[in-house]
Amino acid sequence: MKTQILDGKAIALKTEAELHERVARIKDAGNGRTPMLATVLVGSDPASATYVRMKQNACKRVGMDSIAVELPETTTTEELLTKIKELNANSLCQGILLQHPVPPQIEERVCFDSIALNKDVDGVTCLGFGRMAMGEEAYGSATPQGIMRLLSAYKIPVEGKHAVIVGRSPILGKPMAMMMLNQNATITVCHSRTKNLPDIIKNADIVVGAVGRPEFIKASWIKDGAVVIDAGYHPGGIGDIELTPLYDRVSAITPVPGGVGPMTINTLIFQAVDAAEKNSVKI
């Protein structure tokens, strides 16, 4: 079987060219004012710093500005809330990204939920999640939304398929389940207390790996012809799924790297441009 490679890097690049034009139009409409994404990084975790830098670079590539808010490791919940409130009130900033995870003394959920809905371009608020789940307008959580955009770009149908999602985190597994359910898939969500995981995965038409453990999902658990989506990324360029033996056996696969990762960043920027368009009359 010829396996289709779901090339997130290529789709992201193509989308960036379109976004560049849209940003130029927003600038024209706003007398040259440049739309802006605020990135908020708390602490000094090197991986988080790298992700934030990659997001800022993506802004630059489409012609958007970004302001980098960097707060120390010792930041309190109150201090972070004050900063987010300032950004909510700042009409020059159309989107807010609070990089996950924040240091443990901070109540991350409270801080996420303080982001104004119309600036929640990373799709992290409870309100946004609830609205998305109900099919109302809201920005989706960037990684699962990026996966949906990738499937759509390759015209891979979700309707009527049995999707098995391994992982139920608020930013990935849970919203993934709701997005696929909204497109009429039948969903099984697995987690650390799930029994007989290999047997469940053997019945999946679509498998989404969102576990956070390198090559935890074995190739032998996945049926021939399935669509394989690997959201994981670990040192050495491996994902949450044992991908190598699956080439030529499944119908479609996201490479690691170059599959889900670029689509996550691209979706953040895509949603930031959308927010800027909606707010451009107010710039």
Ligand code: NAP
């Ligand atoms: P997370 O918050 O750590 O969640 C991991 C999930 O996996 C949890 O729901 C957990 O279950 C489940 N799990 C853990 N051990 C399991 C087991 N033995 N069997 C079945 N399920 C198990 O991770 P996350 O933030 O969702 O990230 C998941 C993966 O996606 C990671 O590899 C991460 O690097 C990657 N990721 C990639 C991007 C990107 O842009 N490409 C963005 C975000 C995340 P419980 O709920 O029961 O604990």
